[in-house]
Amino acid sequence: MIKQILIPTLLACLPLGQAICRAQIGSAEAQSADEVTAKPEDSVSNELDKIEAEYRELICMRAADASSELQTRAIELALRHRYVDARFDAVIRKAMQDVSQADNWDVQRVAKATKLLPLCTLSVKERTELAFGCYLASGNSRADRELQRDLRRYLASAPDETSRLVHEQMLAGNPPASIFELVTIAGQSTDATLPLLMKIAKSDDAGSAEKAMLLIPNVIENLKSHTQKRIAANELQKLGVTELExxxxxxxxxxxxxxxxxxxxxxxxxxxxxxxxxxxxxxxxxxxxxxxxxxxxxxxxxxx
The missing domain is CATH 1.10.238.10 (EF-hand)
Incomplete structure (x- = not known):
């Protein structure tokens, strides 16, 4: 206790230069302690984080740049690393809006935009509507058929929105032939579409009737499976768990x-x-x- 009282008192009595010197020594000791506690791996980790952020920015920038020769490769890398970026929204809208007019149809640009759909920040509703419009607008060329396959795969990942759009198209009458390939995607509106499909199956249009007759059993099976999954999901929600082990x-x-x-x-x-x-x-x-x-x-x- 006596030492604790005397030491500060003695320091106060020291000449100014000596007091400053002691303060500097204390500061140097604190700095030395910080250097000892800093680990080399922390510096490496920070550098890696910086490079990773720069790499992500580079890939997203090139994936969103239609003028870049590396856009296709950048899109592949963005998909591989699952880089979601709002810059992709404008790319998708520009390529996929108003495609019903022939002058606006660019199959290569639409194909790139289709690949970016899972990485954009647009709502599921808007994404699905854009994909659905491009699906209906695509033609019979080889490139168009490949695009249709990719669009169909994306539309299958949004069954509720897709089934709604299919139902609206069927309800309007005279659905295009390509729409039949989407009928089997079971969603919330599929049960309402099934009677319309049965009506087509009973019609005198042999081509459409045949397609409907072949599709109806698959639609029924998919709808049963969809209903069972929805019941199970609702039950899990009530139980307060995402899945039961x-x-x-x-x-x-x-x-x-x-x-x-x-x-x-x-x-x-x-x-x-x-x-x-x-x-x-x-x-x-x-x-x-x-x-x-x-x-x-x-x-x-x-x-x-």
Whole structure:
């Protein structure tokens, strides 16, 4: 305690030059300590981050530049690294808008814009509408057919919006032949499109009727699968999980089977009331019963 009091007092009594010298020594010691704690790998990491950012900027800039000889290669690299960039929005709009007029159709430019669709920041609705318009506008050349294949692949990734556009096109009457290849993309509007397809199948237009007759079974199967996936997604949303891990489902199945006296595949309050630890919190919809998936979701959330 005496030392702590004396040292500051002595320092205060020192001549000004000596006090400054001691301050400088203290500053130098602090700087030396900082240099010791700074790790070489930190410097390397910062440099790598800088180069990576410069590389990303270079690729996005060239992918968005229609005048660049390296645009195609840059687009491939942007896709490989999944570089999403707002600059692609203008490229896509310029290439894909108003393509119904022959003077505005440039298959090579549209093909590049199509590849950029997953990397732009446009809404799904706008992207799908642009792709759908280009799909209908494309012709029968080899390049156009390759473009149609890429557009169809993209449209399949947005089933709800695509099914809406297909339904509107079918509802307008006299749909183009190419539209039939999109009917099998099952989405929210496909169930409304199916009766229109049946109407075409019953028509006197042999060509269109034949296509419809061949497509209807596939549309029904795809619609069934789509409905099942939507029901499962809705159930997961209610359970508060993005997916159920198989190990928890298997465990829940064994527990439910053990206490399920009436063998209905779920537990009511009388059945789970005999359990050592009550799973009542798993009853998310408060219907007095716990399903296997509800029990599995409870276990998964407890463990995670």
């Amino acid at each position: 198989e190990k928890y489902v298997s465990f829940a199945e064994r527990i439910v089977a053990r206490y399920d006296r009436n063998k209905d595949g779920k537990l009511d309050s009388g059945e789970y009331g005999t359990m050592l630890m009550s799973p009542a919190s798993a009853d998310l919809d408060h219907d007095g019963e716990i399903t296997i998936h509800e029990y599995a979701a409870m276990l998964q959330k407890q463990r995670n």
